[in-house]
Amino acid sequence: MLLAFDVGNTNIVLGIFEGKKLLTDWRIATDKSKTADEYGIIINNLFNYHKLDVGSITDVIISSVVPPIMTSLEEMAFKYFNVNPMIVGPGIKTGMPILYENPKEVGADRIVNGIAAYNKYGGPLIIVDFGTATTFCAISAKGEYLGGAITPGVQISAEALYTRTAKLPKVELIAPKNKKTIGKNTVAAMQAGIVYGYCGIVESIVTRMKKEMGSKDVKVIATGGISPVIASESKVIDSVDKLLTLDGLRIIYEQNKIIKI
Template identity: 60%
Template sequence: MLLVIDVGNTHIVFGVFEEGKLLYDWRIATAKERTSDEYGLLFEQIFKYHGLCPKNVGDVIISSVVPPLMHTLSSMSRKYFDKEPIVVGPGIKTGMNIKYDNPREVGADRIVNAVAGYEKYGGPLIIVDFGTAITFCAISKEGDYLGGVIAPGIKISSEALFSRAAKLPKVELSKPDMVIGKNTVNSIQSGLVYGYVGLVDFIIEKMKEEMKEEGEVKTIVATGGFASLIATESKYINKIDKLLTLDGLRIIYNRNK
């Protein structure tokens, strides 16, 4: 089995592949204060709950945008799975040309998504990842990483509104029935959900214009925890692939094993 781990600022998403097929996937909260032993025991419990044996893990690959957890999870991999993990970063073969001013600045999650997106859907394409931040990635018809956009995520905006506006309540992030809210909760939900739909569609529209020399961008993929909430209302997003990052880790592993 191959254990793939994607470490985000809010969640750690991980899963196990066997012969290229994803058997299980899980999502847990990212906790920087947890030790390698705490993560190891948590992974062991999850594995045993699903009838999986940690000893059957043949390899581990990790991507992370949380530097303090890289050492923690690498130590966990060695101690609890007896494997030296492959870490997505400089020196790793991705098969993708990064046309960024400084390629080292591109987050590991964005590269992993781009690799998976191009492998699964071809190019040119745009990938929108709805995580702690919303990232937009542009991939050329030849599979080059052209660049992208980073915007604050919907949860960050929600928490900022609640913490900075004394009379506004904290609300559930869900889509209201109408744009015009009849109460404060629905009004906030409308502003967050439909406001972000507008943000996403406008940025995609501008990206498509700037990518004209690549040909028509027909594929726009959404991934990440809030993908379904926003993407279903977008006039441009035509695919939702919530496990795109895990597929990307599998692909990168196969190119480096």
């Protein structure tokens, strides 16, 4: 079985695949200070809780946008699973041309998402990934990575409100209960501003990207933890695929795996 790691700035999403089937997935906090043993214990506990055999893992693949954490995760994979992990980066075959001025600048997660979405939905398409940052990635009908846009994430924006102001509270990241933009209390006003304001950002960027791509028939796929909240209020998102990156990691693994004798 394959253990896939999607390492983001806030969370690490893990998934176990048996062939093409995702058996289970977990989300843990990203912590650059944790050692290989600490991550090993956390993952062992997850396996034990779900009655899974650590020995059943034959391969590990890691995609990361947090370089300082890689040493611990690579050491953990070798020590606890007895495998050298496959790392998404230079030298990995993806089959997707990167039409960026400097392809090395594109985050591994953006490429993985692009590969997964193109394989699952075809092109042309736009992927909106609601992570610590929100990324917009454009993929052509030919499966080329055209580029994209990056904005502060929803949670970063929300945290700025209550950490940089004296009286505004921390609020749940959901639309107001009455679905109104004109809030009648502070919590509702903040939720309206955050959720509907972010819908405006998404709709504006997606509309502009579609125009630049020269097609109105562009699929828009949302992924990431907060994606269902924004997608439910936005008019431009066609599908939500919260575990898109894990699917991309499986696809990349299959393209690059070495048959063990």
